[in-house]
Amino acid sequence: VQLTEISKLKMVIWKEANNIGLRLFFLLACSGLVLPGLGAAQTYKITHCYQGCPQGTSAMNHLIIRPIYALSYNTERKSADWVAYKVSAGSIGIASSLSRRPRSDSFVSDTLTETDFLNA
DSSP: OOHHHHHHHHHHHHHHOOSHHHHHHHHHHTTTEEOOOSSSSOOOEETTOTTOOOOOOOTTSEEEEOSSEEEEEETTTTEEEEEEEOOOTTTTTOGGGSOOSOOOOTTOOSOOOGGGGTTO
């Protein structure tokens, strides 16, 4: 999803939210991604990147933003160029209580095999 499509979707949701409470909820829900003002270059801020996310990655990369982490997925190398995640006092030590079973991710459409990573 390109940033322009996200902007259009947010505007549609905003127009549908007549209630002030819904608008406030919408603004809080979208606070992790700050859309740019007017300008030629599109810039955005991801809250996971404390001092800004790495720049200079390919425009073909997929930017994936999840509640716990954000990453730039390189489609040519089939791996992440960078990953950023939040660490807080409350998140340290809880890993032992989390499930170790892998979950499927809708981002990955097919199961990859070892040969998919040759020359990556």
